Amino acid sequence: MDNSFYLNQQDIEQQSCYEGRKYENRHTTFNIRTSAGHLPLQRFLTWLSGCPLPGQIPAFKRPPITQVADTIGLFLVLMVVGVILLESANPIAYIGLPLIWLLATGRARKSFITIAHQVVHAQLLTVKKKRAREFLNLAVGELIGVLFWVPSPDKYFQSHVRSHHKLLELATPLDQDGISIFRLGFLPGKSKRDYWLLLAKHLANPLFYIKETFIRMRLRLLSSGPLQRLASWVFLVSLLGAAYTYNGWQALMLVYCVPVFIGFSLSGLIQGLGEHGWGVKMDIVGKLARVLPVSQGRFLFDAFPAPSNRIAQLKWWSRLITYHLPARIAILNGDVQHHDWHHCDPRSLRWTESVYARADSIEQSAEDRHCIATHSWSLLESLERSFDAMSKAPPLTKHWKDQLDRNNEVHVI
Numbered sequence: 557m558d559n560s561f562y563l564n565q566q567d568i569e570q571q572s573c574y575e576g577r578k579y580e581n582r583h584t585t586f587n588i589r590t591s592a593g594h595l596p597l598q599r600f601l602t603w604l605s606g607c608p609l610p611g612q613i614p615a616f617k618r619p620p621i622t623q624v625a626d627t628i629g630l631f632l633v634l635m636v637v638g639v640i641l642l643e644s645a646n647p648i649a650y651i652g653l654p655l656i657w658l659l660a661t662g663r664a665r666k667s668f669i670t671i672a673h674q675v676v677h678a679q680l681l682t683v684k685k686k687r688a689r690e691f692l693n694l695a696v697g698e699l700i701g702v703l704f705w706v707p708s709p710d711k712y713f714q715s716h717v718r719s720h721h722k723l724l725e726l727a728t729p730l731d732q733d734g735i736s737i738f739r740l741g742f743l744p745g746k747s748k749r750d751y752w753l754l755l756a757k758h759l760a761n762p763l764f765y766i767k768e769t770f771i772r773m774r775l776r777l778l779s780s781g782p783l784q785r786l787a788s789w790v791f792l793v794s795l796l797g798a799a800y801t802y803n804g805w806q807a808l809m810l811v812y813c814v815p816v817f818i819g820f821s822l823s824g825l826i827q828g829l830g831e832h833g834w835g836v837k838m839d840i841v842g843k844l845a846r847v848l849p850v851s852q853g854r855f856l857f858d859a860f861p862a863p864s865n866r867i868a869q870l871k872w873w874s875r876l877i878t879y880h881l882p883a884r885i886a887i888l889n890g891d892v893q894h895h896d897w898h899h900c901d902p903r904s905l906r907w908t909e910s911v912y913a914r915a916d917s918i919e920q921s922a923e924d925r926h927c928i929a930t931h932s933w934s935l936l937e938s939l940e941r942s943f944d945a946m947s948k949a950p951p952l953t954k955h956w957k958d959q960l961d962r963n964n965e966v967h968v969i
C-alpha cells in the first residue's frame with residue numbers, strides 16, 4: 557500500500573484506517589516537510605520542496621510580471637553571460653557552462669509549462685482592461701513560441717485547454733498534450749523495469765533529441781500561422797546571421813542550442829512522465845473522480861534526521877543541494893509541482909503561489925473529498941509512482957489503440 561500511486565476512497569475504506577486527516581501515508585502526510593520545521597531558511601525550503609509548513613502563508617504576493625521577468629528575462633541574461641564566458645577563453649568558462657545549461661534549461665521550461673501555460677488559460681497578466689490584457693498575454697505567449705521553438709498560444713490552447721483538460725481525454729491516447737509520451741512507447745501494462753529502460757534508452761539516444769528538434773523546427777517554420785512562421789524565420793535568420801558575422805558558431809551551439817534543444821527535451825520527458833499516470837484508470841475515463849487518481853503533487857524533500865546524527869544531516873544537506881535543488885531548477889519548476897491542484901482548479905489566479913493554494917485546497921476539502929490528493933517526495937519517486945501505476949494498469953484495449961493510431965497531433969514534450 558505504501559507505494560501505491562494514488563489513493564481513492566475505495567482503497568482507503570478497504571484499509572479501514574481512514575480517519576479524515578489522521579490517515580497517515582508517505583504520499584498523503586506532510587510530516588516529512590515539518591521534520592525540518594526548526595531549521596533556518598524556511599521560505600527557501602518551502603520554495604524548493606513545494607510543500608509549506610502547516611499554517612505558513614506567502615510572505616508577499618508576487619505579481620505575475622515578475623514571473624515573466626525571471627523566465628524570459630533571466631534566460632536572456634544567461635545567454636549574454638554564457639557568450640561572455642566563452643569569449644573570455646578562460647578555463648572557468650567550461651566550468652560555468654554546465655551551470656548556464658542547468659539554469660537556462662529551467663528558464664526555457666518554465667517559460668513554456670508555466671508562463672505560456674497561463675497564457676492559454678488567459679490568466680497570466682491581470683491588466684484590468686480586457687483588450688490590453690488579451691494583447692499582452694498573447695504577446696508574451698508568442699514571444700515564448702519564437703524564442704524556444706514551442707507551439708504558439710492558439711495551438712497550445714487547442715492541445716491543452718481543449719484536450720488535456722477534457723475529462724474524456726486527460727492522460728488517454730486522445731490527450732494532445734500527452735500524445736508524445738504514448739508515441740515514445742510509454743503505454744500501460746508494461747513492467748516497471750521496462751519503463752525505466754525505455755526512459756534511459758531515450759535519454760541516451762541522440763536521435764531522441766534530433767527528432768524533438770526537428771518536430772519543433774517544423775512546427776514553427778512550416779505548420780504555424782503565417783505571422784508565427786514569419787517571426788520564426790526572422791529569428792532563425794538573425795541567429796544564423798549573428799553567428800556568421802561574429803564567428804559565433806560555438807556560442808550559438810553551446811550557449812543557446814544545448815539548453816533549448818537538448819536540456820529542454822530531456823527535462824520535458826522526465827517532467828511529463830511523472831505528471832500523470834498515462835493510460836491509467838481507463839475504466840473511469842470521463843469522470844471527475846479520475847482526475848486526482850491519475851495526477852500527483854511532486855515535492856522535493858527528505859525527512860530531516862535526528863539531531864544527534866551529524867553524518868545523516870550532512871547527507872541530507874548534500875541531497876538537498878545536489879539532487880532536489882537541480883531538479884527544482886531544471887525540471888519541476890514554476891507551478892508544475894502542483895499540477896494535480898491545477899487540474900482541480902484550472903481557473904485559479906493563485907498559480908503564482910500554488911505551493912500554498914494546493915495545501916489550502918487539501919485542508920478545506922479534507923472531510924468531504926471523494927479522492928485524496930497524493931504526492932511524491934523526490935524526482936525519481938515521482939517517476940517510480942507513475943511507472944508503478946502504469947505497470948499495474950491493463951494494456952490499452954483495441955479501442956484505445958485505434959484512437960492512438962488516429963491521433964495525428966504533434967506536440968512538444
Ligand SMILES: [Zn+2]
Nearest residue numbers: 720832895899
Ligand atoms: Zn495535466
Ligand SMILES: [Zn+2]
Nearest residue numbers: 677716898902
Ligand atoms: Zn492547464
